[in-house]
Amino acid sequence: xxxxxxxxxxxxxxxxxxxxxxxxxxxxxxxxxxxxxxxxxxxxxxxxxxxxxxxxxxxxxxxxxxxxxxxxxxxxxxxxxxxxxxxxxxxxxxxxxxxxxxxxxxxxxxxxxxxxxxxxxxxxxxxxxxxxxxxxxxxxxxxxxxxxxxxxxxxxxxxxxxxxxxxxxxxxxxxxxxxxxx
Numbered sequence: 001x002x003x004x005x006x007x008x009x010x011x012x013x014x015x016x017x018x019x020x021x022x023x024x025x026x027x028x029x030x031x032x033x034x035x036x037x038x039x040x041x042x043x044x045x046x047x048x049x050x051x052x053x054x055x056x057x058x059x060x061x062x063x064x065x066x067x068x069x070x071x072x073x074x075x076x077x078x079x080x081x082x083x084x085x086x087x088x089x090x091x092x093x094x095x096x097x098x099x100x101x102x103x104x105x106x107x108x109x110x111x112x113x114x115x116x117x118x119x120x121x122x123x124x125x126x127x128x129x130x131x132x133x134x135x136x137x138x139x140x141x142x143x144x145x146x147x148x149x150x151x152x153x154x155x156x157x158x159x160x161x162x163x164x165x166x167x168x169x170x171x172x173x174x175x176x177x178x179x180x181x182x
Contacts, residue, residue: 043079047072051152052133060148061141071133078129079158082122089118129157 051057052071063071096111098104130153134142146153 043076043083046079046158047075050075050157051149057145057149057152061137061144063141067136071136074132074136075129075157078125078132082125082158085118085121085125089115089122092118126156126158133157 047053050071052061052063052068057063058068092111092114096108096115099108099111134145134153137145
């Protein structure tokens with residue numbers, strides 16, 4: 001006989017140990033999320049270190065100050081929205097923890113789905129940032145960027161502290177240029 005997810009969650013007993021482990025895992029994830037709110041210094045830092053601020057790339061693409069300012073504005077708006085999403089995600093995480101601790105399995109299931117949606121929203125915002133910035137460029141600028149500096153399109157544009165780590169021998173190595181890759 002088929003039972004809905006809510007019915008299975010309500011019927012499934014959860015041991016104290018399982019609840020503790022899940023709560024600890026969720027709290028660890030919540031603490032690992034960067035701080036939100038009006039953290040403009042972090043946003044300013046990301047904008048100042050964006051690839052279009054690099055003089056070599058900017059010159060190669062003939063980016064005007066007005067165009068770079070437009071790209072800065074797009075990135076700033078995107079990052080502010082992502083901070084809002086992270087803040088909402090923390091609230092959803094708290095609701096999930098509370099539901100787990102009180103044994104409200106249906107509420108925990110709904111909160112888990114809500115957390116998954118928030119995660120998808122963050123991924124969507126990362127992708128939209130690239131789309132919105134690259135759509136500002138002309139076709140010639142995009143072709144030059146792709147041919148000479150294609151790595152900037154493929155790599156993350158906003159990195160969290162944990163993303164700065166690399167593995168093995170490449171830890172202290174600068175990214176390879178297009179000429180080195182050939």
